[in-house]
Amino acid sequence: MSTAQTRVAMPRPWSAETQRPARNKVLRGIIKHAVLICFLLIMLYPLLWMVGASFRPGNQTFAGLGIFSDTYTAQNYADGWSVGNLNFSRYFVNSAIITVGAILGNLVACSLTAYAFARLEFRFKGVLFGLVIATMLLPQHVTLIPKYIIFNQMGWVNTYLPLVVPHWFAVDAFFVFLMVQFIRTLPKSLDESARIDGCGHWGIFWRIVLPMSLPAIGTTAMFTFVAAWNDLLGPLLYLPRSDLWTVSLGLNSFLDQTGQSTYGTLFAMATLSLAPIVGFFIASQRLLVEGIATTGLK
Amino acid sequence: MNRFSRRTTVLGVGVLTGVLLTTSGCLNGGGGAAQVSDGQGEVGGNIQIAWWGGESRNAKTNAVVEMFTEANPGVTTETQSADYAQYFNRLNVQAASQSLPCVVQMQDRQVNDYTKRQTLMPLDEMVASGAIDTSQIPPAVLDGGRGSDGKLYFIPYGIAWDALVVNTTLAEETDAGAPPEEWDWPTFVEYLRTAQKGLPEGKYAAPAGGQLQNTFYAWAVAHGIEVFNAEGKLGFTEAQLKEFWTMWLELQEEGVSLPPDMAAEEPPGADQGYLATGTTMVGALPGNALYVASQTLEGTDSGGELVSRRYPDGPAGIGNILVASGFGIAANCDNVPTSAAFIDFFTNDLEAGVGFAADNGAPTNTAVLEALTGSDSELPELKRAELEQYEAIVADNPPKVNYPPGFNAVFQQSFQRNYNEAAFGRQSVDDAVATFFAETNASLG
Amino acid sequence: MTITTVPEPVLAPSTTPRRRGGGRRGQGWAAFFFLIPWGAGIVLLTVGPMLYSLYLSFTSYDLLSAPEWVGLANYELMLADPRFWKSVRVTLVYVVVFVPLLQVVSMLVALLLNSRLRFLTGYRALFYLPSLMGASVAVAALWRQVFGAEGLVNAVLGVFGVEGVGSWVGDPNRALGTIIGLNLWAFGSTMIIYLAGLRQVPRELLEAAEVDGASRLRRFFSVTLPLMTPLAFFNVLMGTINAFQSFTGAYVVSGGTGGPVDSTLFYTLYLYERGFTQLQMGYASAMAWILLVVLAVVTGLFFRSSRYWVHYGDES
Known part of the structure; x- marks a missing residue:
C-alpha cells in the first residue's frame, strides 16, 4: 500500500487554513471566532448561571435569570465542602479511586479485546462480535438485581470492587466497539511490515496498533472518566456506607424532597466537581485529537 | 447463523442454571411466616441503620447515632442515607437480595408493600417484653406504624x-x-x-x-x-x-x-x-x-x-x-436486640429527641414534644408554631x-x-x- | 434469534483470503489470549444476568418475594397497555428527530474546530463542557432556568415582543422538545469522535483533490466523508441505540414521572417506573427484551447496510 508510506512521511494533519491567502484568512478567522463565541455563549449560559448562583446567598439562589448579582459570598462553598459525615475532600478521593480503576481497566481490557476483533481471524468471530453488540442492547435496569445479588454474595457491597472490577473484564461493549472501529481505520500494511521485522501479535499490538490508536485510547479514557465520575446508581447501591460516598452521592445529599434542599451548596459543589473532569479533558485532549500528529505515524 | 443460536443456547443454559442455583437461595426467604423476636438479648456488635433525607437530617441523625453508641459501648454502627426516592430504590434492591439493613426507616404510605411480603419483623413482642418502650407515644399515633394485619411494624418517631x-x-x-x-x-x-x-x-x-x-x-x-x-x-x-x-x-x-x-x-x-x-x-x-x-x-x-x-x-x-415515619427492623436482621435498643433510644431519649429537633415531622414522644415546644426551647419561632399546629390537629383526633x-x-x-x-x-x-x-x-x- | 444476522457483514470483507500458514498461523490461539478478559467478563458478569432477566420476563416478580412463572402474561399485558404504546411513540419521535440532529450538529462543530484557530484547545474544552454535567441533579434546575415559564427563552422572546408563551418544560406539546434540546446540548462526546476522525484525514489527499479543482463542498463529500465512515457508522449506530434507551435526561427533568402527562415518557423511563416504582420487574424485563429484539433488528440492518457505505482502512 503506497498511501501508507506517504502518510508516514506527512505527519501534519490537514487544515483548511494552510492554503488561504493572508487577507482572506484574517477575515475568515474573525468570522469563525464570532460564530463560535456566539454559539458558546448560548450553550454555556446554564453553566454560567449555575456558577453565578453558587456565589449568591442561600435564599437568593433562584433570584433571577442574570448571571451576576449584587452580593457575592463564598459561603456555599464552605458549607458544601464540609457536608456529611466527612466532607467533600473524602468524596473526591473516593471518586478518584473508582475513576482511575475504571479507566485503567477499560483501557487494558477493551484494547486487548478490540485488537482481537479488529485484526485477528478466529472461529466464531462473527458470533462473538454479535455477542459484544448484543450486550449493549438490553437496558441495564433489568440486569441490576441479578448483578447486585452476585456482588452481594461475593461480599463486595461496601467496597469499590463492583464499580471497578467489571471494567477489567471489558463489560463496556461501547468502548470495545469504538476501538474496533478506530483500529479498523488503520492501514493493515503497517502490521505486515512489522511482521516482516519479526513482531508477533503482541508486538504488533503493543508497538504498532496501540500507539496509532492514541485518539481512541484518549476518547475511551475521557468517556470512562465522565461516566464513572458522574455515576449515581452504582455508588448508591454498592457504596451505601457514608464514608465510601462518591462526589455524586455527596451532591445528591443536598436535595431532600421531604425536608430542605440547599441548591446554593449543590451548585457550588457541582461547579467544583466539574473541575477534575475539565482538567482531565484538557490534559488528555492532546492525546485525543493531536495524537496522530504527535506520534507522527500516520 | 444456527451456530450462534446453538452455542449460545448451550452456553446460556449452563450459565442460567448456575445463576439460578446461586441466586434462588437468596431471592426471598421462601415465604414462610416472618420471624418473631421479643428483642431481648445482648446489646452489642454491629448494626446497619438506614433512613431517607438530605444533609441537614443526616447530620442530626448521625449525632443521635453517636449518642447511642456512646451510651452502649461495644456497639458499632454503619449508617446509610439517601434522598426519599433513591432510598426506596436501594431498599428494594437490598430486599431482593435479602440484605436489608437491620434498622430501616418506613412510612405508613408504603409499609404494607413490605409487610405483605414479610420483609419486616413485627415489633409487638418487643414492645410487650419492654425492649422497646412506647408508653410515651399516644396510642392513636402509634397506630400509624401498624400494617393492614394490625401488627406493629415500625415505631413512629415523627409525624408529618x-x-x-x-x-x-x-x-x-x-x-x-x-x-x-x-x-x-x-x-x-x-x-x-x-x-x-x-x-x-x-x-x-x-x-x-x-x-x-x-x-x-x-x-x-x-x-x-x-x-x-x-x-x-x-x-x-x-x-x-x-x-x-x-x-x-x-x-x-x-x-x-x-x-x-x-x-x-x-x-x-x-x-x-x-x-x-x-x-x-x-x-x-x-x-x-x-x-x-x-x-x-x-x-x-x-x-x-x-x-x-x-x-x-x-x-x-x-x-x-397524619403521615407517620419511623424505624422498623428487617426480617433478615441478625442483631435484633441491638436494633430494638436503637429504636428505643431514638424514639425515647430526651436529649436525642431534642437534638434531632423534629427534623422529620412532629415528635411522637410527648416528652420530647413538650421539651421542644416549651418556653426554654431553642427552636425558631416558626418551627415551634409548626409543632403547636400539630398539637391542635392531634387534639381533634384526625382519622387514620x-x-x-x-x-x-x-x-x-x-x-x-x-x-x-x-x-x-x-x-x-x-x-x-x-x-x-x-x-x-x-x-x- | 434475530441477532444472528448481525455479525456476518462486519467481517465479510476480510483483507486477504484466509490461508493456512504464514502470518495467519496461530491467530486462533492469539485471539484466545487477547480475549481472556472479555470472555471471562461475558461468562461471569454479563450473560448470566441477561439470561436471568429473560427468565424474569416470564414471571411475576416484585423484588420482595420469589418470582412466579406466568408464561407470556407480561407480554400480553404490554400489548394491551396504553401507556406502553405512549412510551413507544415518544421514543420513536425522539429517535427520528434526535439522531440526525445530533450527527449534523456534531459534525458541523467538529469541522469548525478542525482548523488552525487560536484558542482551539479552549474552544474544544468549552464545547465539551455540557457533556460533563451528565445526569447531575443540578441539571433539572438549570433546565427550568432556560425553558421554564419565567426562563431565559421566554425572556428573550419577550424582548422581541412575544409574550404569554408559557412554560416549555411544563407544556405537554413542547416538553419532548426540551428533552431533545437537553440531550443535544451534550453533543460534545459525539463531536469528539468526529473530531478525532477528521484529524486522521491525510492532508495530501485533500490537497490532491484541490489541485484537481474540487470545491470545498466536493472535497468534503468525496474525500473527508468517505474516510470518516467507520466512525460515522459508529456514531450513528451508537446514537441510535442510545436514543432508543434514552433515560437520564427525561428522568432528571421530569422528576422520574415522564410528565407532563406522559409527554416525555421514554421507553426505558416507563420500564424503570414499572420495575422499581411499581415493583413489577417481570413486566419491566419483558419490555427490556422486546427492546433488545427491536434493537437487534435495527443493528442488523445497520451492519448489513454498512458494506455499501463504510470504508475501512484494513480493506485493500
Whole structure:
C-alpha cells in the first residue's frame, strides 16, 4: 500500500487554513471566532448561571435569570465542602479511586479485546462480535438485581470492587466497539511490515496498533472518566456506607424532597466537581485529537 | 447463523442454571411466616441503620447515632442515607437480595408493600417484653406504624401533616385579608376567588390542588368519605372524585389556581415551590415545611410573611390527615436486640429527641414534644408554631388513612397525571376519572 | 434469534483470503489470549444476568418475594397497555428527530474546530463542557432556568415582543422538545469522535483533490466523508441505540414521572417506573427484551447496510 508510506512521511494533519491567502484568512478567522463565541455563549449560559448562583446567598439562589448579582459570598462553598459525615475532600478521593480503576481497566481490557476483533481471524468471530453488540442492547435496569445479588454474595457491597472490577473484564461493549472501529481505520500494511521485522501479535499490538490508536485510547479514557465520575446508581447501591460516598452521592445529599434542599451548596459543589473532569479533558485532549500528529505515524 | 443460536443456547443454559442455583437461595426467604423476636438479648456488635433525607437530617441523625453508641459501648454502627426516592430504590434492591439493613426507616404510605411480603419483623413482642418502650407515644399515633394485619411494624418517631400555608403579605393587599383561623371548603374556595381579584398579574391565589393527593384526602376525610376500603381498593366513587376535580378545574379556568404547565414545572420540595418564591398566595405543604418555605420567601425581592392554617373542615369534621415515619427492623436482621435498643433510644431519649429537633415531622414522644415546644426551647419561632399546629390537629383526633399495598407504586402518579389530562384539556373529566380508577385499582390490594 | 444476522457483514470483507500458514498461523490461539478478559467478563458478569432477566420476563416478580412463572402474561399485558404504546411513540419521535440532529450538529462543530484557530484547545474544552454535567441533579434546575415559564427563552422572546408563551418544560406539546434540546446540548462526546476522525484525514489527499479543482463542498463529500465512515457508522449506530434507551435526561427533568402527562415518557423511563416504582420487574424485563429484539433488528440492518457505505482502512 503506497498511501501508507506517504502518510508516514506527512505527519501534519490537514487544515483548511494552510492554503488561504493572508487577507482572506484574517477575515475568515474573525468570522469563525464570532460564530463560535456566539454559539458558546448560548450553550454555556446554564453553566454560567449555575456558577453565578453558587456565589449568591442561600435564599437568593433562584433570584433571577442574570448571571451576576449584587452580593457575592463564598459561603456555599464552605458549607458544601464540609457536608456529611466527612466532607467533600473524602468524596473526591473516593471518586478518584473508582475513576482511575475504571479507566485503567477499560483501557487494558477493551484494547486487548478490540485488537482481537479488529485484526485477528478466529472461529466464531462473527458470533462473538454479535455477542459484544448484543450486550449493549438490553437496558441495564433489568440486569441490576441479578448483578447486585452476585456482588452481594461475593461480599463486595461496601467496597469499590463492583464499580471497578467489571471494567477489567471489558463489560463496556461501547468502548470495545469504538476501538474496533478506530483500529479498523488503520492501514493493515503497517502490521505486515512489522511482521516482516519479526513482531508477533503482541508486538504488533503493543508497538504498532496501540500507539496509532492514541485518539481512541484518549476518547475511551475521557468517556470512562465522565461516566464513572458522574455515576449515581452504582455508588448508591454498592457504596451505601457514608464514608465510601462518591462526589455524586455527596451532591445528591443536598436535595431532600421531604425536608430542605440547599441548591446554593449543590451548585457550588457541582461547579467544583466539574473541575477534575475539565482538567482531565484538557490534559488528555492532546492525546485525543493531536495524537496522530504527535506520534507522527500516520 | 444456527451456530450462534446453538452455542449460545448451550452456553446460556449452563450459565442460567448456575445463576439460578446461586441466586434462588437468596431471592426471598421462601415465604414462610416472618420471624418473631421479643428483642431481648445482648446489646452489642454491629448494626446497619438506614433512613431517607438530605444533609441537614443526616447530620442530626448521625449525632443521635453517636449518642447511642456512646451510651452502649461495644456497639458499632454503619449508617446509610439517601434522598426519599433513591432510598426506596436501594431498599428494594437490598430486599431482593435479602440484605436489608437491620434498622430501616418506613412510612405508613408504603409499609404494607413490605409487610405483605414479610420483609419486616413485627415489633409487638418487643414492645410487650419492654425492649422497646412506647408508653410515651399516644396510642392513636402509634397506630400509624401498624400494617393492614394490625401488627406493629415500625415505631413512629415523627409525624408529618399537610397544612395550607398562606402568604399574608400578598393576602392583605387584596380584599380577602388574612385567613380565618378555621374554615370549611366553601369559605376556603370563596377566599381564594376574592383574593385572586386583587392579585397582580402572574400571581395565583391557589396551587393546582386537583393534582395533590393529600389535598384530596383532606377533602374526602372532611366529607366523611373513606379513601380506601377494607379490601384495600379505592373507597370513594367516581362521582366523588369528579366533584373534587371539577372544583379545581373551575378554579383553574377562572385563573385562581396555577395553570397546569406551571404546575408541571414546579420544583420539588417545599422550600423551592411557588409558595416559597412568592408566585402563589396559598400553598399546600407539609406542615413542618413552614419554616424552610419562609426562609426562601425572605430572600425574594417581594419578601412576605407566612402563616399556617389547617385544611378546611367538612361535614365529618377535621380533614388533616397524619403521615407517620419511623424505624422498623428487617426480617433478615441478625442483631435484633441491638436494633430494638436503637429504636428505643431514638424514639425515647430526651436529649436525642431534642437534638434531632423534629427534623422529620412532629415528635411522637410527648416528652420530647413538650421539651421542644416549651418556653426554654431553642427552636425558631416558626418551627415551634409548626409543632403547636400539630398539637391542635392531634387534639381533634384526625382519622387514620390505611394505605393498602401497591398504594405508593401508583396512586400519586396516576392521580396527578390523570388530573392533568383533564387540566390540559386532553381528556374529559369523566375519561380522566375512569382511567384513574382502572389504573389504580389494578395495582392496589 | 434475530441477532444472528448481525455479525456476518462486519467481517465479510476480510483483507486477504484466509490461508493456512504464514502470518495467519496461530491467530486462533492469539485471539484466545487477547480475549481472556472479555470472555471471562461475558461468562461471569454479563450473560448470566441477561439470561436471568429473560427468565424474569416470564414471571411475576416484585423484588420482595420469589418470582412466579406466568408464561407470556407480561407480554400480553404490554400489548394491551396504553401507556406502553405512549412510551413507544415518544421514543420513536425522539429517535427520528434526535439522531440526525445530533450527527449534523456534531459534525458541523467538529469541522469548525478542525482548523488552525487560536484558542482551539479552549474552544474544544468549552464545547465539551455540557457533556460533563451528565445526569447531575443540578441539571433539572438549570433546565427550568432556560425553558421554564419565567426562563431565559421566554425572556428573550419577550424582548422581541412575544409574550404569554408559557412554560416549555411544563407544556405537554413542547416538553419532548426540551428533552431533545437537553440531550443535544451534550453533543460534545459525539463531536469528539468526529473530531478525532477528521484529524486522521491525510492532508495530501485533500490537497490532491484541490489541485484537481474540487470545491470545498466536493472535497468534503468525496474525500473527508468517505474516510470518516467507520466512525460515522459508529456514531450513528451508537446514537441510535442510545436514543432508543434514552433515560437520564427525561428522568432528571421530569422528576422520574415522564410528565407532563406522559409527554416525555421514554421507553426505558416507563420500564424503570414499572420495575422499581411499581415493583413489577417481570413486566419491566419483558419490555427490556422486546427492546433488545427491536434493537437487534435495527443493528442488523445497520451492519448489513454498512458494506455499501463504510470504508475501512484494513480493506485493500
